[in-house]
Amino acid sequence: MNNYNIFIIEDDKAIRNLITTTLEVQGYKYQTASNGSSAIMGVLSSKPDIIILDLGLPDMDGIDIIRKIRSWSDVPIIVVSARSEDKDKIDALDSGADDYLTKPFSTDELLARLRVTLRRLRNQNSTPQSISDTTFINGDLKIDYLSRQVYIEDKEIHLTPNEYKLLCLLAKNVGRVLTHNYILKEVWDSTLSCDTQSLRVFMATLRKKIEKDKSNPKYIQTHIGVGYRMIKID
Secondary structure, three states: OOOOEEEEEOOOHHHHHHHHHHHHHHOOEEEEEOOHHHHHHHHHHHOOOEEEEOOEOOOOEHHHHHHHHHOOOOOOEEEEEOOOOHHHHHHHHHHOOOEEEEOOOOHHHHHHHHHHHHHHHHHHHOOOOOEOOOEEEEOOEEEEOOOOEEEEOOEEEOOOHHHHHHHHHHHOOOOOEEEHHHHHHHHHOOOOHHHHHHHHHHHHHHHHHHOOOOOOOOOEEEEOOOEEEEOOOO
């Protein structure tokens, strides 16, 4: 039995039943809501570990729900929506969602996204040797925050200040998709669309330094039209 409690916000009964059945089989505890107002009250009272959220609710847009929840909680939010445009994904992620899954979806993919999110939760709620306030270790990648040094397979690599900022931002949000706008604001204090190309250039040079196989990146995953994610390596 999993000890994590998942809150499902979905007005489509068939999809809600599909998700709850999938969670039951895997031993997850869950609660459900079919509209925004009851969802917000439910999240406030039950304090779930993860939220699965549909954007198209009858009484409230899912983006507004994300913003309201983010005003008091950092609980991971996985969006499951029929909205497939890049703009919808970017709006949801920029508003504070942690992941975005487009309908129709496979239950295997949903469970995989849940596992990634749960691993990130466990890392945040514990103090393993691999991740601390001063050191980040992910596979062969190591960041020493105190000395501002980066290593691959125990060999130090030289990063420019912006490359280092990018890497640290991704590392501190491991497993979470960061949008172009979010990265630009955090690293360069800019959200100008013309700066997105500069971000791609910096990301390309960073990858050349940390990835062994440039054609099959191990650490940094691209979400085309949306942003980037640091992959957690078990």
